[in-house]
Amino acid sequence: MNIQDLLRLGVPQGDAIQLANSHMRRLFAQGLDRAQVEADIFGIVADPPAYFADDVRAPLARAIYRPPFTPRAELAPWRQWGEGLEAEAVKQMANACALPVAVAGALMPDAHVGYGLPIGGVLATDNAVIPYAVGVDIACRMKLTVYDRKGNTIAGQRDRLANILESETRFGMGCVFKQRREHDVMDEDWTVSPVTQRLRDKAWSQLGTSGSGNHFVEFGAFTADAAQAEAFGIEPGEHVALLSHSGSRGTGAQVCDVYSKRAMARHEHLPKELKHLAWLSLDDADGQEYWAAMNLMGRYAAANHALIHKHIAKKLGADAILDIENHHNFAWKERHVVNGEEREVIVHRKGATPAGAGVLGIIPGSMASPGYVVRGKGSPESLLSASHGAGRVMSRTKALQSFTWSAVKKQLAAAGVELLSAGLDEVPGVYKDIAQVMAAQTDLVDVLGRFDPKLVKMCPAGERAED
Structure with missing residues (x-):
């Protein structure tokens, strides 16, 4: 017997086929003949729940089981921040809260339509992870470095700063550095999943790069008032700062693709509108593999930012006096009160910033509007979350x-922003007013500082978006 025989017996692709192969070999080693082995495996395929209590066959039975979809009798409790959000995004949030694994949700004021869970959606689940609720760009994140240089020095160094951005960043789908960057993340165990093991070399080639879509690296001026500057341990006033936004590049996208397909195969009875909300149990091999791969991609994305900031600081000849960073496409194991009882849940933040009490984060605007350093207030209703940016208003x-470049260039000039490269699909007008977004979440975060972009580098026009 071989893999094709197992598929013929009805064993689905994914971890089930590997478990079935191991089970088949074990049965043959025990002296069973082919007919007996086929009968054993076919019995598990025909009625997986009948074997859940069988210590030997339970892992295979659970991997094979395809439960019928039964939505919650009532939607999991959720709340929306902000007014006038896209109706389809609101509907997507409600759909997510109908999942049997959903326990609570929240929708941030920058929300717009996404795959499955809307961008700006937060969803807590019971022992289950939803690849598309984490997002295609796993661990898309922000990093801000404030340097020991006064902000008023930017104007006289624009050419130099532009040259630094051009030389020390790479944008585009297949972008790489001729000489690979080095980071300890590449010494970690990349065999945690077949996907990461297979793509380790590709990930290394893209280490320290930014990709495409809404990803950026930009110089700007960071400002904090006297009281907050003292808390940060820096002098008050304007400082030169670097802000970056990107994630786990092509490897993270492949992790999402592989495990979202496995999740959808496990939940083939989901209605069409819930297809991209298919989940993986963390008790199963696929769920555990995805969780390990997701966390590795989180560390890899952080390494990308660390290298961008390290090499730019070296070229600039400046010292960092403040570093702040956060994921905003990720899932965390957290403890929350559900139905009056505190317990562990899986919190997915897809385009949402962690905002637990005292937690620092970064909420950017557009290339012509400010971003903000914030401190979370720890709102239980928002599942300790806030927006991740301004949010798109159009495709x-x-x-x-x-839009036309002639009009956009006038707008950028008026804002004092020099754009090195970007596509028209990322100009300021495609985003909401960041001031309105921030005003809608004053109960979620306090603003501690402001970043105003001055030189912006993004992927040139014509590339497929990775965000």
């Missing part, structure tokens, strides 16, 4: 039809 296609 990329619509943006290309709506």
